[in-house]
Amino acid sequence: MTARQSPVVTINPRVAEFTTSPTTEEVFAFYALPTGPLPPDRPYCWSNTISTLDGVTHFLETEKSVRQIGLQHIPRLSKHSKIDVRLLNGSWATADAVLITGQILRDEDDVLCCVNFEDLKKHRLEVLHKPTPQPLQIILTNSCNFDFTLRIFGQPGLDVLILTTREGHDIAQNKIANLSTPVTSNLQVLACESGPDGGVDFTKALKLLKSQFNITYLDISTGGTTIHNLIDLGLLDECRMTVANQLAGHVNTSSQVRPHAHPYDVKGLRFYAPETAPLVAWKGVRMAGEHFMFYRGVYEYRHLGN
Ligand SMILES: NC(=O)c1ccc[n+]([C@@H]2O[C@H](COP(=O)([O-])OP(=O)(O)OC[C@H]3O[C@@H](n4cnc5c(N)ncnc54)[C@H](O)[C@@H]3O)[C@@H](O)[C@H]2O)c1
Numbered sequence: 001m002t003a004r005q006s007p008v009v010t011i012n013p014r015v016a017e018f019t020t021s022p023t024t025e026e027v028f029a030f031y032a033l034p035t036g037p038l039p040p041d042r043p044y045c046w047s048n049t050i051s052t053l054d055g056v057t058h059f060l061e062t063e064k065s066v067r068q069i070g071l072q073h074i075p076r077l078s079k080h081s082k083i084d085v086r087l088l089n090g091s092w093a094t095a096d097a098v099l100i101t102g103q104i105l106r107d108e109d110d111v112l113c114c115v116n117f118e119d120l121k122k123h124r125l126e127v128l129h130k131p132t133p134q135p136l137q138i139i140l141t142n143s144c145n146f147d148f149t150l151r152i153f154g155q156p157g158l159d160v161l162i163l164t165t166r167e168g169h170d171i172a173q174n175k176i177a178n179l180s181t182p183v184t185s186n187l188q189v190l191a192c193e194s195g196p197d198g199g200v201d202f203t204k205a206l207k208l209l210k211s212q213f214n215i216t217y218l219d220i221s222t223g224g225t226t227i228h229n230l231i232d233l234g235l236l237d238e239c240r241m242t243v244a245n246q247l248a249g250h251v252n253t254s255s256q257v258r259p260h261a262h263p264y265d266v267k268g269l270r271f272y273a274p275e276t277a278p279l280v281a282w283k284g285v286r287m288a289g290e291h292f293m294f295y296r297g298v299y300e301y302r303h304l305g306n
């Protein structure tokens with residue numbers, strides 16, 4: 001029996017530095033879509049994370065966004081934090097959908113995963129031939145415990161999908177029916193089967209996203225919990241990681257544990273043996289100034305028994 005061929009990621013050049021804002025060509029050279037056969041029954045999935053050098057993904061202080069992780073509050077580094085934002089938009093421009101979570105809506109109240117650069121949007125529509133100017137915004141949630149007046153729900157023309165369990169679907173419908181300010185984004189709620197932990201069954205949900213919503217490329221802009229759940233199931237193809245060189249520490253000023261790109265204290269996550277630990281092969285690296293590194297790698301799974 002021959003092994004199934006995998007998608008191939010080739011970045012040209014493999015190693016480089018951005019000394020000025022990356023051109024359209026430089027952005028899409030770094031985020032070139034894979035060639036070769038894609039997974040037949042689910043989207044091709046990459047994670048998209050910015051973290052401190054010590055892996056923290058949100059300070060959880062007063063600011064309800066991750067802009068301080070991206071060093072956006074430090075004027076002398078603004079040139080390089082703008083490169084981070086441009087690359088982030090470039091990654092979203094190549095995606096059919098972007099997945100975030102209910103937890104993100106609770107911790108980043110103005111989150112919106114939309115492409116805000118005209119050249120990147122043009123490339124999305126005219127070169128990649130995507131049917132919509134913006135990727136579908138998918139919110140993964142159990143409880144639907146967030147405010148339906150948040151920015152993401154007030155964007156006329158933007159497609160938003162709540163991906164939830166049957167129970168979550170009923171909660172969402174009930175909340176939507178009782179809103180005093182109606183949602184103006186194009187909102188749908190999809191009820192999926194639950195997995196053993198009671199949450200959305202990822203394998204089935206990804207199949208639905210491909211078959212019913214035509215999602216070929218999915219950007220997973222979630223926190224580490226969801227990313228590692230997907231790794232455990234072997235469903236994540238790529239790791240896209242921006243490291244902004246600062247050290248945050250494990251907890252915030254109220255001793256609350258900060259979210260981490262690689263959480264080790266989340267119930268249900270797997271531990272690996274040296275023989276089966278997933279590997280990541282870096283396919284491309286970029287630097288911007290002395291504080292930003294951008295990595296793109298592919299997962300090599302060894303725990304799936306194939
Ligand atoms: N820096 C970054 O790049 C970045 C990216 C994303 C999130 N964040 C931050 O990270 C934090 C969130 O990270 P995290 O690791 O706690 O979690 P996460 O983003 O993976 O979200 C966990 C939540 O997702 C939902 N969820 C997960 N699996 C589910 C399933 N199977 N079915 C239904 N719902 C499910 C639930 O609401 C759960 O509470 C937030 O503070 C956010 O602002 C940072």
Ligand SMILES: Nc1nc(=O)c(N)c(NC[C@H](O)[C@H](O)[C@H](O)COP(=O)(O)O)[nH]1
Pocket residue numbers: 048049050066067070084085088110111112113221242
């Ligand atoms: N800076 C940054 N680099 C990343 O690699 C990444 N994944 C995020 N993710 C955070 C979050 O998704 C975005 O910061 C907001 O969605 C942007 O929203 P604004 O354009 O600022 O309104 N942020």
